[in-house]
Amino acid sequence: MTANPTSAEAIWSTDDTAARRSLILCAAGAVLGLIIAGIGLFTAKGTRTSAVPAEDVALVNQVPILMSDYLLQLRALYDVSLTEASAEQKKKVLDDMIHEELYVQRGVELGLQSDTIEVRAALAGAVEAQVAADAAMAQPAEVELHAYYDAHTGNYASEGILELEDYRVAPQSRLQPPALAEALRHGANPAQLGLIRTATMQDGEEFYFAAKIHLPDALYEAATRLQSGEVSEPLRLADGIHILVIKQNTHPVPRSYAEVRDKVLQDFIAEQVKVLAAGNDRFLRKRADITLARGFE
Amino acid sequence: MPIKRPRSPTSIAISAVLAIAGLAIAIVALVLHVQRQRRADALLRADPDRVLASSELTRTALDIGRPAFARRCAGCHGPRGDGDPLKNTPDLRDDEYLYGSGKPDEIEQIVLYGIRAGPSRGKNLASMPAYGRAKPYAGEPIPPLSPAAIADVTEFVLSLSGRSTHREAATRGRMIYQGAGGCYDCHSGDGHGDPGIGAPNLAAAVWLYGGSARSITQSITYGRAGICPAFATRITPLEARAISLYVASLSNPTTPKPNL
Numbered sequence: 001m002t003a004n005p006t007s008a009e010a011i012w013s014t015d016d017t018a019a020r021r022s023l024i025l026c027a028a029g030a031v032l033g034l035i036i037a038g039i040g041l042f043t044a045k046g047t048r049t050s051a052v053p054a055e056d057v058a059l060v061n062q063v064p065i066l067m068s069d070y071l072l073q074l075r076a077l078y079d080v081s082l083t084e085a086s087a088e089q090k091k092k093v094l095d096d097m098i099h100e101e102l103y104v105q106r107g108v109e110l111g112l113q114s115d116t117i118e119v120r121a122a123l124a125g126a127v128e129a130q131v132a133a134d135a136a137m138a139q140p141a142e143v144e145l146h147a148y149y150d151a152h153t154g155n156y157a158s159e160g161i162l163e164l165e166d167y168r169v170a171p172q173s174r175l176q177p178p179a180l181a182e183a184l185r186h187g188a189n190p191a192q193l194g195l196i197r198t199a200t201m202q203d204g205e206e207f208y209f210a211a212k213i214h215l216p217d218a219l220y221e222a223a224t225r226l227q228s229g230e231v232s233e234p235l236r237l238a239d240g241i242h243i244l245v246i247k248q249n250t251h252p253v254p255r256s257y258a259e260v261r262d263k264v265l266q267d268f269i270a271e272q273v274k275v276l277a278a279g280n281d282r283f284l285r286k287r288a289d290i291t292l293a294r295g296f297e
Numbered sequence: 298m299p300i301k302r303p304r305s306p307t308s309i310a311i312s313a314v315l316a317i318a319g320l321a322i323a324i325v326a327l328v329l330h331v332q333r334q335r336r337a338d339a340l341l342r343a344d345p346d347r348v349l350a351s352s353e354l355t356r357t358a359l360d361i362g363r364p365a366f367a368r369r370c371a372g373c374h375g376p377r378g379d380g381d382p383l384k385n386t387p388d389l390r391d392d393e394y395l396y397g398s399g400k401p402d403e404i405e406q407i408v409l410y411g412i413r414a415g416p417s418r419g420k421n422l423a424s425m426p427a428y429g430r431a432k433p434y435a436g437e438p439i440p441p442l443s444p445a446a447i448a449d450v451t452e453f454v455l456s457l458s459g460r461s462t463h464r465e466a467a468t469r470g471r472m473i474y475q476g477a478g479g480c481y482d483c484h485s486g487d488g489h490g491d492p493g494i495g496a497p498n499l500a501a502a503v504w505l506y507g508g509s510a511r512s513i514t515q516s517i518t519y520g521r522a523g524i525c526p527a528f529a530t531r532i533t534p535l536e537a538r539a540i541s542l543y544v545a546s547l548s549n550p551t552t553p554k555p556n557l
Binding site: 032055068072075081082125130132134136158161255260 | 323337338339341342343344346372373384402403405406409411414415416418429431441443444445519521522523527529530531533534535537538
């Protein structure tokens with residue numbers, strides 16, 4: 001007759017082969033678990049580690065100095081790679097970076113982020129930049145970009161181009177202004193009609209924005225409505241009556257999606273940044289305990 | 298009372314074999330994990346510029362970098378890294394680099410911090426002004442150019458690669474390029490660009506936004522400013538290193554080409 005295998009005595013009995021095997025396996029499992037936990041605990045980034053992780057060159061109070069930053073500094077200061085750098089150069093760069101990290105940590109200890117305007121501005125800017133980075137990360141699909149382009153086609157129009165001659169009717173002119181305009185339409189020589197060419201827009205083609213600066217508003221409005229080769233009706237301004245001869249008027253037209261894709265992407269991301277920034281602001285305000293003084297609600 | 302039946306020698310042998318096999322699998326898995334971790338650590342500790350000279354490190358870099366590139370970068374740069382003209386993304390296989398000279402550590406900075414993507418450590422210093430707009434550049438006051446001046450500068454830019462057909466216009470364009478336009482400030486006096494700020498070499502045969510007269514005129518008139526996302530907060534340092542080495546390998550003729 002064999003012993004009752006369910007009894008506690010039998011389970012812990014080292015005389016029984018099965019019980020002995022179970023204990024050994026349990027012990028082996030426990031040891032393996034401890035080893036795995038130990039590896040995880042003592043090599044995980046962010047916990048206290050006995051060795052510097054491979055992606056870092058140093059830990060300063062457990063704050064890593066990244067290898068990529070170190071390489072960048074070597075390149076920036078000496079234009080050398082890790083292999084090309086001399087021992088002195090490496091030491092200098094690492095010392096500088098440790099110095100900076102220590103001072104940053106000391107600055108936080110001293111609460112400089114509350115006192116120093118530059119630190120506050122840099123911190124606020126860095127948070128905003130992080131929001132922008134998140135927006136840039138979410139690469140939109142072409143369909144989304146195309147839809148954005150379709151909804152804002154006006155933003156992607158070409159710049160209009162204007163070339164014109166601006167004449168002022170001489171006070172002693174024999175012909176009435178409407179007759180002068182009509183004569184110009186039939187190819188008459190402006191000088192023979194006694195018209196005076198003004199100094200505006202004598203340099204040829206101008207973009208609309210430049211023409212708007214150079215021409216009085218009434219002339220600009222009239223000019224942009226006319227087509228190439230047309231002559232305006234006489235336009236009365238404070239300094240006299242003007243007639244415009246439009247040499248060329250290239251109206252703004254929407255540029256194709258392919259031509260402006262980079263701008264569309266920029267604008268799309270800029271809009272996403274605004275949305276994300278507003279959401280971030282809402283989240284921070286909701287999370288924060290903000291108490292307003294009486295009279296400032 | 299239950300009676301324990303003695304186990305047959307066969308079942309004991311099978312149990313023993315299974316136990317040994319399980320232990321062996323666990324040990325092999327552990328060894329493989331440790332080896333992989335060691336290779337990863339070696340890759341992170343190595344000088345990025347020298348990795349592609351080592352076949353073992355290169356294999357590790359490509360094994361990690363290729364799938365990471367496919368996940369993070371191929372959407373814009375294409376699965377082969379040959380760029381997409383419709384998205385104005387560069388062909389990463391040639392040896393023309395807008396920023397830097399194609400060194401892995403330079404590429405790694407772009408992978409981590411991007412181009413015009415927000416982080417202050419990214420490539421944000423300059424973009425191409427829009428000389429045909431009232432305010433060509435947001436960063437500093439730059440005067441706009443007239444359509445005729447833009448046409449002349451276009452002709453000068455074409456002349457840098459021997460394609461100008463209008464000598465007088467190119468001469469006028471040179472004056473604007475080196476004077477009122479301020480183009481020399483980024484592209485340098487000889488038009489060979491400045492890889493420090495991403496100003497392209499105008500004498501090269503590679504054009505991100507097209508090299509025809511019309512495309513150049515469009516670039517001068519309306520400006521350019523491409524974006525590359527910053528992955529610093531999304532990928533591990535190992536992935537960043539591996540992606541940069543994979544990208545560097547695409548234009549490195551001595552590196553064994555990955556099977557795509």
